[in-house]
Amino acid sequence: MENLAKEIRKWVLKSTTEAGSGHVGGSLSIVEILVALYNGILRHDPKNPFWEDRDRFILSKGHGCPALYAILGLLGYFEVEEIMTLRKLGSPFQGHPDRRFLNLLEASTGSLGQGLSIGIGMALAAKLDKKDYHTYVLLGDGELQEGQIWEACMFAGHHKLDNLTAIVDLNGFQLDDETQKIVNLEPLMDKFESFNFKAYFCKDGHNIEDLKDKINKAKNDKKPSVVIAKTIKGKGGGVAEGNNEFHGKALSRTQLEEALESLGFKNDKA
């Protein structure tokens, strides 16, 4: 599974450098969260992407989509090489997830704050249809400054939506600066708990086993749940690691080669 994570990083870095733009930092921070979900937690089938009973996954922090495209490609939803068309005219791999171009995505996202509400709609549909699929929504930490997130939490908590789990990519940064400098989010666990969520903390959001353990516990709760995963923005991205300059910027060709080499990909020309 570490290999899968490395492969995702490779494709995130290659595709964004090829595109000349993209959100490298927030794509690399969610890699292990995606691996934990798609490789063990989610009920899904790459050969049957529209399976009615599949678990739903919404990338509410839509700017992290290069990582989502990469894992979907690596798991066989399409040829992973195709994501080298990222952000180019006519590509299924739009700058933010867009179902018009890639209909196996569960939702179009990118305007922050909306994914959890969409997830509530899916969770309600499951209840109405008496289906047992679970809905997961991956949120950014900066995204939590959007008021709609808390509208959604209030509603999910009130209705005890036990088939809904949010995951927060707590990488500590937003576009302009550290979240604690812009508008502090803490105490985050208490906030979610006070909205009637069961909250879990994963102190290393790059530890796949720990993530799986927490998400598995979360999904079996009798109320909506959240897993807050402390991550490192730009993790494993060479010069981009821990460097908020790369929030919305791609690596240069040289930086890419260095990053790939440090990931163990030698002679893997970009």
Added chain:
Amino acid sequence: MIKLELGKATRVAYGEALAEVGKENKNVVVLDADLSKSTHSILFAKEKECEDRFFNIGIAEANMASIAAGLALCGKRVFISSFASFLMCKAFDQIRVSISCPKLPVVIAGSHGGVSLGEDGYTQMAIEDLSLALSLPNLYVLHPADEITTREFVHQLLKAENPAYIRLLRPASFRLYTSGKKIRIGEPEVIRKGSDISIIACGLLVAEALNAAEELSKEGIEAEVLDFHTLRPLNEEILHKTLKKTRAGLICEDHLMGGLSGVVSLWTAKNFPVLLDYVCLENYAESASPKELYDKYGLNSQNIYKKAKYLLNQKNQISLYD
């Protein structure tokens, strides 16, 4: 004055129609944002067979629009309602991102449209909702003028491929049609024939236009009156047919310039330039009874009559030079 019978408010007809379609179709889900007693979506919620499919989202319109999208993505036919002002202004981005662009067939019912809302004042009055809805591609934009039309539209929307914005009104509306009349989305009705001027109206102004037309008729002026209930998809044929005949259009709406007036003006400017004038709002209004506000802002038959005469005068001046 012609004799029109006062019927139900379109918001009441909406609630009743929701209950009808909800009982027939178990896939229908209805959401409201704490205004179900006003929008009358509560009539759906009160039905034993429907109550499980009604969710009161609370005072959170943005959340409601996105939840509707999530339900629609799982195959539900979703109707959401609130006041038109709150829905279109507060949930605009959610509608844009998750309903309009992905073309999910969610019905967005904005009640209490226009200054006909009355005493509650400007914060509750949607006078820009039609423009906002028209700015979103893929959305049908509907403004039924009476209860019969509203009921027909709700039934038709159940099978529509597109999302829709439907504007509903607070006060009782005059009944323009008899029960059983097939009124179709996309097919505005010519409800009075004439060849001198086309009065293109929507909502409560259709009845005002009919009254103005009666007055004009006494002077030998025959106005054609259209109930232009569908702003999108635009029926170019009906528009062309009437304007080709009259060469003068008076557009009437309880809305800022840019709703029905915008749609018709854009179409004529590009395709068939004719003389146009408008009976619509130019700025925010205030608290008063609907009648007082309609009189103050000229949204009445007297002003339609006056503007029609002026427009005809202009038309005649121009034809003098032909």
